[in-house]
Amino acid sequence: MLSLKKYFTEGLIQFTILLSLIGVRVDVDTYLNSQLPPLREIILGQSSAYTQTQFHNLRNTLDGFQVPSTEVSAWLVHRDPEGSVSGTQPSAGIALENGGGLQDGNGPDGAVRENGAEQGFGEELEDLGAVAAPVNGDLTKEDIDLIDILWRQDIDLGAGREIFDYSHRQKESEVDKELSDGRERGDGWRSAGGQVTNRNLLVDGETGESFPAQVPGVEDQTALSLEECLRLLEATFPFGENSEFPAADVSTLSEAVPSESRPAGIQSSLLSPLLPEAESPFDLEQQWQDLMSIMEMQAMEVNSTTAETLYNGTSGDLLTSNYNLAPNTPINQNVSLHQASLGSCSQDFSLFSSEIESPSMGGSSALLQLTPDNSTGLNTTFSSTNFSGIFFPPQLNSTVNETAGPELPDPLGGLLDEAMLDEISLMDLAIEEGFNPVQASQLEEEFDSDSGLSLDSGHSPASLSSSEASSSSSSSSSSSSSSSSSSSFSEEGAVGYSSDSENVDFEEAEGAVGYQPEYSKFCRMSYQDPSQLHYLPYLEHVGHNHTYNMAPGTLDPEEPKLPSVGKKSSKEKPSEFLDKQMSRDEHRARAMKIPFTNDKIINLPVEEFNELLSKYQLSEAQLSLIRDIRRRGKNKMAAQNCRKRKLDTILNLERDVEDLQRDKSKLLREKVEFLKSIRQMKQKVQNLYQEVFGRLRDENGQPYSPNQYALQYASDGSVILIPRTLADQQARRQERKQKDRRK
DNA sequence: AATTATTGTCATTGT
């Protein structure tokens, strides 16, 4: 049996969740062996590799869900040892026929799926409401859409499709062949129809209570129950990197549990055991802990809204009411909540359109339309797609897509200007701030404290990267060690600084401003530098006839006159001009009739210098002057070198500061992104919870009151329905445990 | 005339 972990990675979860939601327990093995193409691709129509026929086949397959549970087994196509496909295709339901999403392969656009979803949902509930919902159900549009969303989430979160495709499908080539021959295959399903797995169809739920019933070991359990699906879903949340939830973080789920009095962190340990196989808990755990700690405050917010929505729904049409009410609830978070899990649902389409009119969303739409070119690029960066696809209404995406093409991950995205992403993400942030007051305040806090930087630096890297990208090479690799190409640094430094100096946050600004006056100076110097350093030794005589240098004793009678002579020389050029070009020391040397050049005096090695001196009979005054000239000359060069070094170090420091600021703002952006992701995940979980809870029916076919019951994750990984009082007790216990742990 | 940037020089320290 495949391990659950593999299910995660293969993204089967959502699919299975769907099955579970409608009361079907599916043998994942069966699915895996069924030669079905990856659901994500099919459902989303994102893979051009699948033909219409294949989509059709899938649809047929999914149609199978419509049949009563007793017949459900029939649809399950599975593969016999010889590899031939066999299975039964029951009378095909038509529910999916309306779901253009499956047909046209437009995926999340949602435009095609605008119709019929909501009604389908309500009707379904009516039809099934009296019966134990989990037992039996149609695959409604909502379901499809939910799957869609979930898949997208997986995509967004980076769940590797490759894993899915390759790691567990050893017969892929075979499958591919068959896929390429989709119609035959589909026919095969329909016609063959003999072999059915029995174990798939453990349909529980004689009553609504049946729900919690099954709690076998997770690993070797053949069928995935709803509980497991929930858990799996959660397990996949950590950005698709199959990280595990830190124990303390299960509160996320518990927070998603709708209740008036906050259910207070349901057992974290309940969830943790189900992730024993999480592959790389290393950094992610830490990451999660950090993030979750940040998020703790927001959780309550989510809670309240959840409770609200849930309570709004009365009974049978609880879910329907959810869908309807959520957007209308005063708290904006519900909007994002819905978008999180149902963003591309056709039924939400209309809702969103109304929501767009709200100021925040209006802003978002404007934003997105302003930056159509980057929409593709966003996909590659973490969760950007998430937000554009889920967070924003489908229409927006569609409009974007019109200009920017399909929303598929774009390999070129990474090359896009990070700046735009920054802006977008920050704008997203700003938008989202409207959704969650707590979050907003938190973010405000951030931006107040150090995000004078982060806000502005969102632009500063932009300007930087753009300028750098045009001029030099290193643009977006923020932490690139300061490469000192002296040719570019001057310009780059100037640009970077001028932009940055405005963007530094206040504390840092002080230091930076202190530098600023000098900085321009340095920039100038740096411009001159290359040439300066080279020809200075020759040109140093040019303009400077500094006189203060003269040793008192060696004053030449001419020297005081020199300035006047110089002025005249400007008019009587030829000879005087040369005089003017000579340094004072040279003048003095000439006055003292030193028989060799100052250049020799200064630059000869000591030995040669001494030799030179020994060759001539020089007066004491001459020797003294020569020594002074040598000393001053050497010192002059030393000073120049020193200044150059100083300049270099300062410029390097500047660049380091820039890099660090860029890193900082980048980290801040990432933080914000994480926060957003977490929020959305919470909302998805919350939604899922509501959906599941809303479908539960007691013996009388009545929905459970969220006031009295709650879903709870048991320690063995299952999900059970328990009275609220009990849940609260356990929650308290759990809190205690956590506190103890922290201590 | 005042200010600023640049450069040279000196004194000092370190190598």
Next chain:
DNA sequence: CCACAATGACAATAA
């Protein structure tokens, strides 16, 4: 100790 480099501080000069 010498020669010299490095550097801070000061001053002259140019712009």
